Amino acid sequence: xxxxxxxxxxxxxxxxxxxxxxxxxxxxxxxxxxxxxxxxxxxxxxxxxxxxxxxxxxxxxxxxxxxxxxxxxxxxxxxxxxxxxxxxxxxxxxxxxxxxxxxxxxxxxxxxxxxxxxxxxxxxxxxxxxxxxxxxxxxxxxxx
Numbered sequence: 001x002x003x004x005x006x007x008x009x010x011x012x013x014x015x016x017x018x019x020x021x022x023x024x025x026x027x028x029x030x031x032x033x034x035x036x037x038x039x040x041x042x043x044x045x046x047x048x049x050x051x052x053x054x055x056x057x058x059x060x061x062x063x064x065x066x067x068x069x070x071x072x073x074x075x076x077x078x079x080x081x082x083x084x085x086x087x088x089x090x091x092x093x094x095x096x097x098x099x100x101x102x103x104x105x106x107x108x109x110x111x112x113x114x115x116x117x118x119x120x121x122x123x124x125x126x127x128x129x130x131x132x133x134x135x136x137x138x139x140x141x142x143x144x
Contacts, residue, residue, distance in 0.1 A: 044133035082111025090120025091129035
């Protein structure tokens with residue numbers, strides 16, 4: 001996968017709601033870790049924001065929106081960039097959403113421009129926790 005840190009358990013970690021891919025459970029509080037060739041940033045605290053990003057000479061923005069109780073995050077991009085990976089931390093663990101050629105149930109070999117309803121894994125009480133922070137990994141878009 002090319003991550004710079006080890007990722008724990010590869011199982012679904014709670015409901016994916018309307019997310020385009022099935023998340024991977026990451027135990028604990030993972031550091032910001034992006035695949036080679038991508039640029040990373042963290043949204044902490046979880047507030048609606050627009051982040052300018054430049055990757056390999058291509059510029060754009062990632063527009064990040066949280067729902068009212070901060071249990072879901074959605075994003076969309078502008079410019080010639082795409083999101084390769086998002087890690088959503090809340091409660092004791094995190095969910096990692098990976099948008100690449102090996103994504104399930106849908107393949108995203110060039111990343112993705114937008115996704116909705118990303119959540120942290122269920123907490124020990126079986127509830128979707130409040131998000132504490134979100135990490136994004138962005139790549140150059142494919143020109144479309």
